Amino acid sequence: MDALDKLGISWQLLLSQIINFSLLMVVLHLLLYKPVLKMLEQRRKRIADGLEQADKASRAAAEAEAEKQGILEEARREAQEVRAQATRDAERIAQDIRSRADQEAQDIRIKGQADAEAQTAAVMADARKQIADLAIAATEQILGRELANRDEQERFVDDYLAQQNGSGT
Amino acid sequence: MKRLLSFFSNPRALSVTIGVIALLALSVVPTFSVKELHVELAAEALLEHGPKWFTNGLLTTLLVDIVIILMAVFAASRMKEIPGGWQNIMEMMVEGIWNLTQSIAGHGSANARKFFPWVMTIFIFVLISNYIGLLPGFGSIGVYHNGGGEHAQVELGSQLAMAGGEAVAVSAAAEEGKPVLVPLFRSPSADLNVTLALALISVFMTQFFGVQALGLAYFGKFFQNPIKRPMQAIVGFFELIAEISKIISFSFRLFGNVFAGEVVLLVMAFLVTFLLPSVFYGLELFIGFIQALVFMLLTLAFFTMATVSHDDHH
Numbered sequence: 052m053d054a055l056d057k058l059g060i061s062w063q064l065l066l067s068q069i070i071n072f073s074l075l076m077v078v079l080h081l082l083l084y085k086p087v088l089k090m091l092e093q094r095r096k097r098i099a100d101g102l103e104q105a106d107k108a109s110r111a112a113a114e115a116e117a118e119k120q121g122i123l124e125e126a127r128r129e130a131q132e133v134r135a136q137a138t139r140d141a142e143r144i145a146q147d148i149r150s151r152a153d154q155e156a157q158d159i160r161i162k163g164q165a166d167a168e169a170q171t172a173a174v175m176a177d178a179r180k181q182i183a184d185l186a187i188a189a190t191e192q193i194l195g196r197e198l199a200n201r202d203e204q205e206r207f208v209d210d211y212l213a214q215q216n217g218s219g220t
Numbered sequence: 221m222k223r224l225l226s227f228f229s230n231p232r233a234l235s236v237t238i239g240v241i242a243l244l245a246l247s248v249v250p251t252f253s254v255k256e257l258h259v260e261l262a263a264e265a266l267l268e269h270g271p272k273w274f275t276n277g278l279l280t281t282l283l284v285d286i287v288i289i290l291m292a293v294f295a296a297s298r299m300k301e302i303p304g305g306w307q308n309i310m311e312m313m314v315e316g317i318w319n320l321t322q323s324i325a326g327h328g329s330a331n332a333r334k335f336f337p338w339v340m341t342i343f344i345f346v347l348i349s350n351y352i353g354l355l356p357g358f359g360s361i362g363v364y365h366n367g368g369g370e371h372a373q374v375e376l377g378s379q380l381a382m383a384g385g386e387a388v389a390v391s392a393a394a395e396e397g398k399p400v401l402v403p404l405f406r407s408p409s410a411d412l413n414v415t416l417a418l419a420l421i422s423v424f425m426t427q428f429f430g431v432q433a434l435g436l437a438y439f440g441k442f443f444q445n446p447i448k449r450p451m452q453a454i455v456g457f458f459e460l461i462a463e464i465s466k467i468i469s470f471s472f473r474l475f476g477n478v479f480a481g482e483v484v485l486l487v488m489a490f491l492v493t494f495l496l497p498s499v500f501y502g503l504e505l506f507i508g509f510i511q512a513l514v515f516m517l518l519t520l521a522f523f524t525m526a527t528v529s530h531d532d533h534h
Contacts, residue, residue, distance in 0.1 A: 058412045059262020063273050068281065068417030075285055076341040083292035084337055087314040090299045097301065 183208035243494035252493050259483055263411040264402045268365045276362075276403055277411030284348050284408055291348075317343055317516070324517075325524050331429075335523045338425055342418060343516035346409060350478055350508030353407020354501060359482060362403040409478035409511070412471060419470030422519040423463065430526030438526065466522070470515065477511045 055061075186208050187201070228234050246252050263277030295310030303311055317340045318332075325332040352358070408414040430438040442460040446453040481504045488497040 057262065059264075059275070059277075060412050060416060061273065064263075064275065064278065064413040065417050065420070067273070067278065068414050069421060071281055071285065072341065072345065072417060072421055075288065075345060076337050078289060079292055079341055079344070080337045082289065083296050083310065084314060084340060086296040086299050087311055088318060090301070090303075091311065091315055091318075094301060 179209065179212050182212065240495065244492065247493040247495070258400060259486065260400075261479075263406050263413065264365075266363065266402060266404065268363075275411070275413075276406040277408055277413060280352065280358075280405045281349075281408045281411075281414060283405070284345065284352055287352065288344055288348055313344070314340065320517070321520060324520050331433075331524065331527055334429065335520060338421075338523070339516045339520045342422070342519055343512050346418070346474065346515050347509065347512035349408040349414070350512060351505070352405075353410060353478060353482060354504055354508070355405075358405045358407060359403045359486070361405065362401045364399040365402050366399040407478055407482065409474050410482055412475050415471040415475040416467070418474070418515065419467045422470055422515075422522065423467050426463075426466075426519075426522045426526045429523050433527035434529055437529075470518070474511055474515055477507055481507055 183205050187204050190204075228237065263275035265272045265275055266279065267274060291306075291310060295307045300307065318336060321336045321339055322328065322332045325335050427438070430441075440456075442456045442463070444452040444456045481500075485497050485500055485504065488500050
């Protein structure tokens, strides 16, 4: 015991130190270890969550990108189709219009021809009548009298003219 | 020679050199030099006629408690998810020891949770105890105890200057019969009561955790039937001695390191008052950390070993 005394060891002090340590441990456990470990765990969880979220978000972004590409592709194809269709339609319509215009032109030309022919015929008939008249008048002048059978004369001149006509004059 | 000249043309190098020479020169001036060494192995009672239990070691233990609790309160009273400043430091320490505990006792194991408060408290208590003894004023601020009437004298200032103060006072009082300076503070790690208490706790808890994990079969490590299994009985006997000697090795390792460190600092201050002790302060900082880690790691290892079944003969 003397040696222990020389080293300054006494059971009272020893006991007080043991109690001190135990109390300190309890206090630190409540004040420091628990909250810090809880916080560390909480932070670890939060970081893990955050990483997972980021992962999810990047996956979603990739999916959205793919979807966007798909939609764009589809839209492009549709636009292509619409354009092709429109081109075809326009061509057909143009074709229609052109052919109709042709038809109309044809019609107009034919009608014009017919009109011209009719007019010519009318003019010819008129001319023939006048010529006959003139011929009769001239004959009457020469003969100095009026032809008795005027109707007969006229028919005769007409026949003659028709005959001339017919023989290619 | 030319290189030497160019070195001293640098104003900073020049002033450092002059400072070093001046401090070394001051060290040999009698006013500043330490004239007497006083080394006391045991913690001393602060009051000459007061209770014997009120030692400087006990006072400093309470101081260490307060410091540690303040450290904890400042760190953990307003815990933030995004840590900063002091919270960061304490979290780093707690997490470091927690990871160490897990790596030895098993990740996420119940043992790790059980051991952690003990080893963490050992680490932080020993670390702060070791470091607090390095503060200026430890071992130099104190009261003079005399054989006769008590004339307390409290000196303030750095440890080195105080060592000078002590020397002056000692020489002045030399005629009236050797008064001794009793330091007001003493590093708890340099008080055998503290280290022995820690050692007892560590060894006792080792047995406790062993019994908790293995039941009475734990004591099969030490006691075997000498007739049925004589070899195991002998080994068990040695195990028992080893277990008891753990108390001594634990307590004297820490005490020896810290106490010797203080003596080294004192001796260095005695030899060359200035500058030379500074070098050893760096060394003491390192030793203080290592000893705290060693005490904690050994305790943790013993705890873990005690909970593992050692009956590998079946």
